[in-house]
Amino acid sequence: MREQYKISIKQYFTLIVLFELGSAILVGLGMNAGRDAWLAVLIGLVAGVFLFLLYIYMFKQFPELPLSKYLPLIVGKHFGKVLNMLYMLYFMYLAARVLRDFGSLLLSAVFVQTPIIVVNSLMILTIIYVLHLGFEVLARTGEIFFALTVLIGLSIFVLVLGADIMNWNYIKPIAGEGWMPVLKASFPVTPTFPFGEMIAFTMLFPYLRTKKKALSIGLTAMILSGLILSLTVAADIAILGGHVATHVFFPLLSAVAKINLGEFIQRLDALVVFTLITGGFFKIAVFLYVSVKIAQDVFSVKEERSLLMPLGIVILFGSVAVASNFVEHINEGLNIVPHFIHVPFQLIIPVFFTVIYLIRKKSIKKKLASGSSTLT
C-alpha cells in the first residue's frame, strides 16, 4: 500500500471551492424564495458555517483520524461500523445524485436522444481513471481546473456585463413577501446543500499537510463559494427575471444563453455546460473517494484502488435508479433529501456523537492513547 498523500493547503482550498460550486451553481439554489433566492443562499451559508464548525471541532479532537476511524472509538466498535456503513451509503447516494444532475443537464441541453446511462458511464469511467492515478492526481488536477474555471467564470462575467442583459430591478424589492418565505425556502435546503455536504471533508482533514489551517482556509473557501453562488443566483434572476429563473431547471444555463454579442458570440450555454461538468466531476470524485475510504475501513480492504470500480459502478447504476424521471429527481432533491437524509447525516448524527464524545471524553482519550500503536 502506498503512502497516504498529503493534501496541500492550496489544493484543499481549490477542492472545497470546486466541490461547493459543483452542482449547486447549476440547479436553481433556493429558487423557492423567488427573487430573494440569493438571500436564501446567504442564509444557507451562515447556517452551513455552523455545521462546518462542528465538523472541525471533532477533527481537532482527533487530528490524526478520519470520521470513519473515530466513529467506532466514540460509539463503540459495532455501532460505529453500522454508522460507517450508513455514511458510506450516504456519500455514494450523494455521488449518484450529482451524477444524475449532470446527466440530466447534458440530456436536456445537448444529448436529447442519448440514454442517460451512456452519458453517466462516460463520466464515472473518467472519475475512476483519475482516482486510479491517486487522490494526489485529483487534487493537482483540481488546481488546474480551478484556474480554468476562474478564467472562464470571469470571462462570462465580462460578457454578461458587455451584453448588458442584467436588469437589477428584477431582484428588488428585497424580501418583498416578508422574511418568512425566504427562511422557509432556506431551511433546510440551502444549509445542507451544498454547504452541509462539507461533512465529506471530515474524511480528508487528517491528510492535510498543514492541519492548523483546516479551519481558516476551509471557512474562506466556503464563504467565497457561498458568495459566488449567491451572486450567480442574483445574476440569474436579474437576467431572466424572477419568473423564468424559478421555472427553468438550470437557470444559469438559460441566463448564459441570453448572451448575444453582435450575433457572433452566442449560445454560450453549450460551452458553459462543459465548464460546469468539471465542477460536477470533482464533486462526484470527492464523494466516491470518501466512500471508498470508508469502505476500506469497514471491510478492511488494503488497496483502495480495488474498491474504485465496484463502488463506481454502484454509483453509476444508482444514478439511473434514484428516480424514474427528472421531475421526481428534482423533487426528491428539494423536498425529501434535505429533510430525511441531509439533516440526519449532517446534523443529527454528528451532534449525537459529539455529545457522546463530550460525555465519555476521558475514557475515549485513554483508549486512543493506548490503542494508538495498533491503530496507525
Added chain:
Amino acid sequence: MKKNRNNRHSNSMNEEQDMPVNLEGTSSASENNTDDGASNSVVSSSIEHVITYIKTELGNPGDLVVRHLNLEVGLKIKAAVIFIDELVDSQKIAEFVIERLQTVPVHIKDMPATFGESFYFIKENSLSLGTVAEIENYNDLLDGLLAGNTAIYINGFPKVLMAEAIGGSSRAIQEPTSEVVIRGPKEAFTELLKTNIGLVRRKIRSSDLRVEQMKLGRVTKTPIALLYINNIADPKLIEEMKTRLERIDADSILESGQLEEFIQDETFTVFPQLFSTERPDVVAGDLLEGRVAVMVNGTPFTLIAPTQFVQFFQSPEDYYMRYDIGSFLRMLRFFVFIVSLIAPSIYIALTTFHQAMIPTTLLFGLAAQREGVPFPAFVEALMMEITFEILREAGIRMPRPVGVAVSIVGALVLGQAAVQAGLVSPVMVIVVGITAVASFAVPSFAVATSARLLRFPLMLISSIFGFYGLTLALIVIIAHLTSLRSFGVPYLSPIAPFNMDDMKDAFFRFPIKSMLKRPSLISQKNRVRMTNHETQKSRGE
C-alpha cells in the same frame, strides 16, 4: 561477467571524476581483473605473441595497422605501433609517434639499459602527444584499440603504451537544425562526445562543473557523460541518475532516445519525459538551474533531467530577447500547442453537435460547403489529417530538393483538387492547415509529436460525444499529465502543484532581475541565483 563489467565501469567513473577529459576507452590500468579469464591476462612480453593475439581476437581485419619498428634506445629494440585505420589521426601518428620514435636523441647520457627502462624512457621522452597511458592486460588493449587509441608496444616488456590520437572523419560544429533561433548562439552539438563536453565547458568555466563518464551497451560500449554542477544539483538526483544508468543492461545504446526509454519514469505515455536538446546554451542553462545532463557519444541530442512540461515550451531565445516579447511568444506557444491538439476536434464537435454556437452567417457558409461532401465530418477530418501526416513524413524522408516539391504539390494541389472534387469542404482544409502550421510552431518536436498522436483519439471522442467527450478527454489528459513524474519532480509543476515563484518562468518570462531563485523543485539547497538588484539599488541611493 555482466556484473563485473558494470562494476568496473562505475568504478572507473568514480576514479576519473576529476580528470576532465580522460583517455577514450582506457579504463584505469591499476585495477586487477585477473580472474576475468584469458582475455584479461597480462600482456605477453613477446612481440609475436602480442600481435598474433590482437589479430586473432579482432579476426585479422583489413583496417588493423601494425607498423614494426627497429629502435635504438640505448639498446636495440623491436617495437610495434598498432592502431585501427580511420579511428585515428594518421598524420598525428606519423608525426608525433613514429617519427619521434625513429629519431631518439642519442646525446643523452643515461640511456636505458633494460627493456623496462626503455619503455619508460619512450613514454617520457619520445611521445609528443597529450595523453599516454600504460596498459597491462589484453582486455584494455583491445578496448583501447577499438576506441581509437594507438598502442605502442616495446618488445620484452609486459606493458603497452596507449597514446591518444583519435581522429578519423567527423562533422564540424554546425548550426542547430531542430532548435533554430534568430538571436542567440548558432552552434550545436556534434556526434563526438569530447566536442560536446567541450562546448558546455566553454560556457560554464567553473570548477564545480562535473563530468562523469561511463560506458553503456554490452556490445557498443558507448561512452556516456553525466554533467552537473556540483553545489547546485541535488546530490540525490545525481545518485538517482547514476543508479538508473547503471541499471541498464543492453546490447547497444546508439542514440540518446534509446537511453531515454531506459531511464524514464513511466513507459505508457505519449509525453516525452526527458527533455532533449542539441544546443549547448540550453544544456548550460539547465545545468545552472540544478538539472543534470546526459550526453551520449554518437548523437548531438543531450538528455536533461528532471524535465518539466513547461520546458518544452521554452525556447532559449526567450531569455535573449526582451522579457515582454519573450512572454508573449511563450504564451503563444502554449496556445499553439492547444490548437494543434484540439482544433480538428473542436471543428467536428461544433459542426456535428453544437451548431447552435456557430454564428449564423458562418453556419450558412459551413453548411453550404458541406453540401455534396459525401463523408461525415469525422471521416473528412480523419482523411485530411492522415493525408497531411503522409505528406509530412514524405517531405522529411524525400531527398531535400524533392521533399520541397512534394510538400508544395501536397499542400496546394492536393488540397485544391480534393475540394474541387467535392471530397472535402474548404473549411476542413483550413482547419487541417491551421493544425499543421500550429504543430510546427511548438518549439519542441517531441511534444508536438504527442499532440499529433493525441489528436486522433480526441477527434474520435468528439465525433461521438461532442464537447462532452472532449471535456472528459481533456480531464483525462490533464490528470495523466499531473500523475507523471520525471526523476521525482511532478511533470506539470509549477502549474500543479502550483508554485507562484516558479510561475515566473512558466507561462511568462519575467524580467531576469526578478527571477532571483532557481526552480524550487529542482534545486534544493543552493537556490539563490542572483542578488536582488532592486534592494541593492535602493541601498546605494
Added chain:
Amino acid sequence: MKRITLFLSLITLPFLSGCWDQHELDELSIVMGIGIDRADNGEMRASFQVVNPSEVSPGIGGGGGGKQPNFTVYTSNGKNLMEATRNASRQTPRRLFFAHARILVLSEKVVKEKGIYDTLDMISRDPEVRSTIQVFIARGTDPGTILETFSAIDKVSADEVASKLEVSEKVWGENIGMDINEVLQSMISQGSEPIINGLSLRGDDEQAITAKNYEAGKPARLYLNGMAVFKHGKLKKWADGSNARGIVFVKDNINSSVINIDCEGKKDSVAIEVVRSKVELKADMKGEIPRIKVTAYPETNIAEANCPADFENKDTIFKLEKLLNKEVEKEIKASINFVQKQKTDVIGFGELIYRTDPKKWRKIRKHWDKTFPKIEVTVEADSRIRRPGIRTSPFQYELKNEADR
C-alpha cells in the same frame, strides 16, 4: 491486465453508444423564422422559414447559384405546435433545426381572439430554440406571408426583420426588442403586461412572395408597425407613433430618437435628436391610490433647424429646451393616458409599486386592474440640448439678418 480492461472498456464504449445526437450540417434545415397561426378548422398552423445555405453564403458552395430561392417556407398543421412541427417533416428533406431562428411571428387574429398563451410553451421548453428569439405580431397580414416575403437587401427576410428591429430600436425608438423570455416574464409577473412589436407588409402581396420581389424596383417590404398592448394574454390595442414612443420613453428604453419642436412661430421646424435618455419613476405610497411621478432626462442635440433662430445665444437654447420639455411631457402623458384607458399595465407601474412598498402592493394587487386606471401620474421632463451639430446658427438666421440689414 487491469489497465487493458479499462482501456478496452473505454475504447468500446463509444462504438456501443452510436451517434444519437449527431447531425451533420448537411442534414439540417436551418430555420430562421417561425410563424404561428391557426387553420380554419382550429388547428395550429406553423410556418418555418428555412434557409438554402448554398444560395445564401458568399463565395464557393452552390456553384452556379441564382436558380434556387434563398429560402423556402414550410407550412403544416397540427393540434398543437409540436405536432405541427413534426408534421412538417413530411415536407422537409432534412431535420428542422431551430437554434438559429431569429424571429417568432404570431398571427394578429389568433392573439386577439384566442390569446398568446397556447403558442409560447413549446418555444420556451425546447432546448434548441434560443431564448433571444424576437417575438412579433403579423399586423394586417398573416405570419405565413410575412415569412414568405422576399427581402431586398439581406438574403433572408427573418434576418432582415431582426436587424430592422435593432436599427429602429437604436435610432427611432417606437419599438422595443422583446424576446420570448421577456414576454414570458412580463406576462407572468404581477403588475406588468407584455408589449409586442407589430410587423406589416407594405406593397403588392402577390409579388411579395415571388422571386420577382427583389428584382422589382418597388418591392413589397416588411416594416415595423407599432406595438401590441396585451391584457390577460390577449391583444388589446395597437400603440402607434407617439403613443408607442411615449411607452418606450417611460420604460427607459430610448436609445436615440427624433423630436420636433416649434421655433420662431414655425411649427415643428426644429428636429431634436435624442442621444440618450434616462427616466426616473417614483411611487408615492401615501393615500388610498398610489401616485406616480415620472421624470425624464433626455440628452439631445439639434439635428435640423429650418427657422431663423440665433443659436449663438444661449437663451435661444434655453427656450428650445423648455419647448422640448413640454413636447416630451406631452408625449409621455398621452401615452400613459392611452395605457390607462386600455387598463393594461405594460409599463410596469405595478412592479414599481411592489419594489417601493411590497406591503402596500400586497394589499392592492388583487384589484390592480381597477386601481391602475385611477393612478395619478405626473410627468416632468428636464432635457438638455448639448450641441447644435457642427454648425452654429442656421443659414436662415443669416438670411434674415441680411434682409434686415
